[in-house]
């Protein structure tokens with residue numbers, strides 16, 4: 001009988017210690033997880049002037065704290081996309097000759113509309129809105145948590 | 147003719163047992179004894195890393211606007227700054243190489259067998275922490291290569307189910323590599339990892355003193371021994387001196403370079419690759435699906451740590467050819483993947 005009583009008490013003690021450890025570890029794990037900043041940052045950025053952008057050229061800029069790119073197409077229109085490769089996040093490069101984006105890290109390729117042409121990336125590059133006011137080009141993205 | 151300090155201590159505490167222990171301590175001498183030096187050499191190099199690391203921390207500044215500049219300041223303005231940084235850089239490479247030799251030599255001598263199982267587990271964990279040091283230290287100079295290599299490194303775990311995203315987020319401190327990541331890597335590199343590593347290293351070395359050096363089964367009919375003090379310790383010191391000389395030669399002849407500060411808006415350069423000790427992972431990730439590669443590397447590491455408990459034959463003092471072959475297979479895999487990664491990168 002004595003040993004079952006001891007076992008019982010040991011089990012309570014063990015359970016208690018485990019519960020206390022969980023009590024300590026849980027907030028630590030949560031603390032380490034950075035809060036998502038639902039960014040009050042402006043989602044609209046002035047990127048370039050129209051003179052700056054020759055046909056078939058690209059300009060990289062920062063939007064919502066990420067790399068983004070503005071391209072002037074051969075037909076004169078503008079296009080803006082996230083420049084952060086959807087594979088593992090490297091900044092993509094613009095290939096003017098082929099009208100596409102290439103990622104040097106693992107060779108993913110994206111069309112000028114952001115569609116995946118070649119893996120390993122699986123998701124398209126996010127597209128942003130471009131507006132031209134006078135000679136100023138603005139790009140805006142929907143505000144969402146980063 | 148006892149020294150005054152010794153007399154002072156002796157009048158207050160009983161040093162008898164310590165003196166007896168030092169006098170009795172001996173190291174077995176046999177065909178493979180040379181391999182014993184690598185553990186001591188690793189310990190020496192850790193001390194070098196701690197000293198040079200603390201010195202660098204006096205000038206280094208972990209923010210995107212100052213990190214690269216502060217390292218350049220160390221290299222160009224601080225007296226002997228280039229030397230301290232070069233020693234820290236080469237020391238990290240040497241340390242990992244020496245620890246790998248130490249690990250494989252104890253493996254093939256089956257030194258992990260009873261009663262030293264825990265030493266093996268501790269040693270494997272220490273190697274893991276050293277790779278952690280190397281990974282977190284790599285970002286600190288804030289160069290294009292260190293930025294994108296870290297980006298790939300911290301995003302790779304995302305393929306893991308359940309914990310992948312969490313792991314990646316807590317390493318980055320946000321959704322992308324940036325100021326928060328640099329601060330986290332610095333804190334890990336200079337506070338968290340040193341405390342953890344020092345604790346495990348002290349335990350590992352303490353146990354090595356409790357158990358003494360093991361003797362390989364094939365050498366069990368040895369009868370020679372060498373006194374630890376002073377005979378073996380002097381040899382250890384000679385090895386450290388040679389190690390330091392080689393380290394200083396590399397640090398002065400091939401000083402660590404510092405490439406340009408990263409501009410995250412610029413496209414990632416071609417040929418972003420990790421340091422040599424991560425090449426086997428890099429190559430495995432390229433050849434197999436990412437989930438399969440990460441899963442099998444994690445599983446492999448667990449099996450490797452558990453070897454003393456799996457190898458029942460060695461535990462009973464019998465020859466275990468299977469585990470010798472297992473170690474050889476792993477060694478061949480690591481070496482060939484590393485060489486392969488290096489060659490395929492040169493071709494590209």
Ligand code: HEM
Nearest residue numbers: 195196199200202203206231238279280283284286287336
């Ligand atoms: C035990 C082993 C350690 C290893 C393997 C290690 C490894 C590394 C590596 C690979 C780098 C990047 C080198 C470079 O590109 O210059 C680095 C940088 C750095 N480490 Fe360590 N480290 C260790 C311990 C420490 C300690 C204990 C401290 C300080 C308390 C420290 C402080 C620093 C600092 C400030 C830098 C940035 C300076 C620079 O990049 O040159 N390290 N470390």
Ligand code: FES
Nearest residue numbers: 085087088103106
């Ligand atoms: S990060 Fe772009 S292809 Fe892997």
